[in-house]
Amino acid sequence: MKKTNNRREFIKKSAMATAGLSSLGALSFSAKSYGNIIGANDRLNLAICGLGRRLGAYFDPIARKESNVNLLYLCDVMKSQRENAAKQFSKHMDHNAILENSIFKVIEDPKVDAIINATPDHWHAPGTWMAVEKGKHVYVEKPCSHNPREGELLVAYQKKYQKVIQMGNQQRSSMQSIEIINDIHNGAIGKPYKATAFYSNARGRVVNPTQAPVPDGLDWDLFQGPSPRKEYMHDTWDYNWHWYGWDFGTAETGNNATHELDIARWALQVDFPEEVMVDSGKYHWVDDGWTMYDTMMATFKFKDNKTIEWDGKSRNSYNTYGGGRGTIIYGTEGSAFIDRDGYKLYNRNGKMIKKNMGSGSEGGVQLGGGGDMSTAHMVNFFQAIRGKEAQRSPIDEGAKSTLLCHYANISSRTGEVLKIDDSNGHITNSRAAQKLWSRRYEKGYEPKL
DSSP, X not given: OHHHHHHHTHHHHSTHHHHGGGGHHHHXXXXXXXXXXXXXXXXXXXXXXXXXXXXXXXXXXXXXXXXXXXEEEEEOSBHHHHHHHHHHHTTTOSSOOEEESOHHHHHHOTTOOEEEXXXXXXXXXXXXXXXXXXXXXXEEOSSSOSSHHHHHHHHHHHHHHOOOEEEOOGGGGOHHHHHHHHHHHTTBTBXXXXXXXXXXXXXXXXOOOOBXXXXXXXXHHHHHTTSOOOOOBTTOTTTGGGTSOTTTOOHHIIIIIHHHHHHHHHHHTOOSOSEEEEEEEOOSSTTSSOOSOXXXXXXXXXXXXXXXXXXXXXXXXXXXXXXXXXXXXXXXXXXXXXXXXXXXXXXXXXXXXXXXXXXXXXXXSOOTTOOHHHHHHXXXXXXXXXXXXXXXXXXXXXXXXXXXXXXXXXXXXXXXXXXXXXXXXXEOSOHHHHHTSSOOOOTTOOXXX
């Protein structure tokens, strides 16, 4: 324990003591929390909670010598995923992490400095605030919350405990995206007034869930976590929880629109809309187990006559906009096409005047593992903890982008056009919609703030 405390106090003795305070504003830290930042040359003890499809995104940033990270825990509620993660990480590092079933044991360990929260959506916010309460910094995969209230809570927890919370909207760390957004903000397309964010995939039929025995090695109670208890249904735990009702997932909009809507909001420099309207439905394999919409067109109207559109097609991969996913920004003097591969800048006559396409490995709609952007985004998280870099995605920004997804889901579920108070983001016109602002929690999981 003494060694851990000494490590946490390292910053007080480092050269950053003279230079660091001037940069705290960019990191959203106060002087009060300065002593909690881990030293720039000190090793971070890290835990990964949730070892599913995003696992491959973590090998490179953690294994890099310059990251100076010690992977202390690999945690998952499924035994086979823990074992697979250990096998995969053994190819990238020369020490063995502790395999753990319970996220609570990981969070309680005082040696852990930070966690990667890659659990299912319903665990994102509760797992994050529990960790922050115990003094951990958190990298939480998107969407950062399961409902609007949880986004507000994450911002409140960050302010109270002064820990770094970064959402996994990794395109914020794409050098091409940073470059074109800066160009847009500096007038490259005149005044930006509209963004169209899109995603097209060819997801197929999913099984109709039926009551079944809990799979061998799965802690079903812990998987459910904050969600009220229910019987296990076949094939729920392995990704299909995204589509089987609203207990665990946030549908395709929370699953993928978070990324492109974040780019749209960033480019247009908007926070909360004034109105949200949605046209959505389930049109493919209408008799299968998919219970959400699979197609959505959402429109978000902001002040100053700015608009963001979301065109999401989960099960029809027709490339309406010339790619599987991306964001088009329209301005008074031109337009920009932005995706994970880079950008193309056009003048008002439609002539391409600038192009910067990278050689990254994270384009397309089948994300799975990760790539250069995920690595850069996680390294930024490590450096923000140390006070060496400004966060590229502070949680208040991540929560606002995620909130757009929640608005779209709520409008889809209620069938109503939503009116929003753009000073705080709250829905003002629908009692049915307001009831979906939060959720019912399993006893003992209720937020404390």
